[in-house]
Amino acid sequence: MAKHSSLDVGTIPYWTDSASFPSFPKIDRDLDVDVVIVGGGITGLTTAYLLQMAGKSVALVERSTCGDVDTGHTTAHVTMVTDTRLSELVRRFGRSHAQAVWDAGLAALGQIDGIVAEQKIDCAFEWVDGYLHASEAAPDANEIASLKEDADLAHELGFDALFVADVPFAGGPGIRFSDQARFHPRKYVAGLAAAVRAQGGQIFEHSGAEQFYEDPLRVEANARRLRCRDVVVATHNPLAGVASAMSATIFQTKLAEALAEVVSRTDSACRAGSDPATSAPRAASAQGRR
């Protein structure tokens, strides 16, 4: 079952080595569906699952094999704690927006738990404490103060967070966040893929999306046309398709401008409201509840 992927650095992730994954055919015909999803990682497969459950017909096209790229290389902390520190989120976006970011993470945790139960996915999902710990066992006073500040802030915003002097295994001070989780990500997405197929969804591997057309909306993969009402791009990294490097760069530059506009509008909305600004970190380790 072990195989290398496009993130190949000469080693095989534990997730790949310890779980098999169903394989799916190349697309070999034109199709007409409600939604085409591009990318078969956790984002694309979750989207396919939720859309199927909502009664939409879906076709997912994956350039290589599902669950192998970022999703197959993750550390797999299932947590509301973001890479950007909570105090930074508050500083930049305000308390309510920072809180909304973490609330969304909590909702995602609950949704994963619900899907695991509903589909009986055997992926070792388990609720555990998550820890954000200092970079060293004996950090300086500033780092300790910063951890205390984030613990207090998280608590004020309604999250179950506590500063602790001695993080299990890692040692040294940190923050304990209750009700985080861990799972086997490839087993989880294999379960999602099985559920999508069982409900009539179509999944194609080795079928990279190469072109997108409007009027009618369609995606081209392996020289086949997938007509649809909507497209979800779930490729994690921006798509270049078969465009030249120059056109792709210009396209991404345009996207970056649009993104900057969205962020700046959000930021303006924050400033207009009563909120001060902010953001947060990923829990550095997840330990079993004792």
Ligand SMILES: Cc1cc2nc3c(=O)[nH]c(=O)nc-3n(C[C@H](O)[C@H](O)[C@H](O)COP(=O)(O)OP(=O)(O)OC[C@H]3O[C@@H](n4cnc5c(N)ncnc54)[C@H](O)[C@@H]3O)c2cc1C
């Ligand atoms: C080392 C590491 C540690 C991490 N640790 C954590 C963690 O602890 N907790 C956490 O929450 N997150 C973590 N992450 C991040 C997390 O793994 C990713 O955010 C998540 O897996 C992204 O999933 P995805 O489905 O968006 O992307 P991917 O899993 O990368 O899936 C995108 C898919 O799109 C496909 N694709 C690309 N182009 C095309 C195309 N043209 N046509 C069709 N398909 C295409 C790719 O082949 C790929 O399969 C970590 C990531 C890494 C690398």
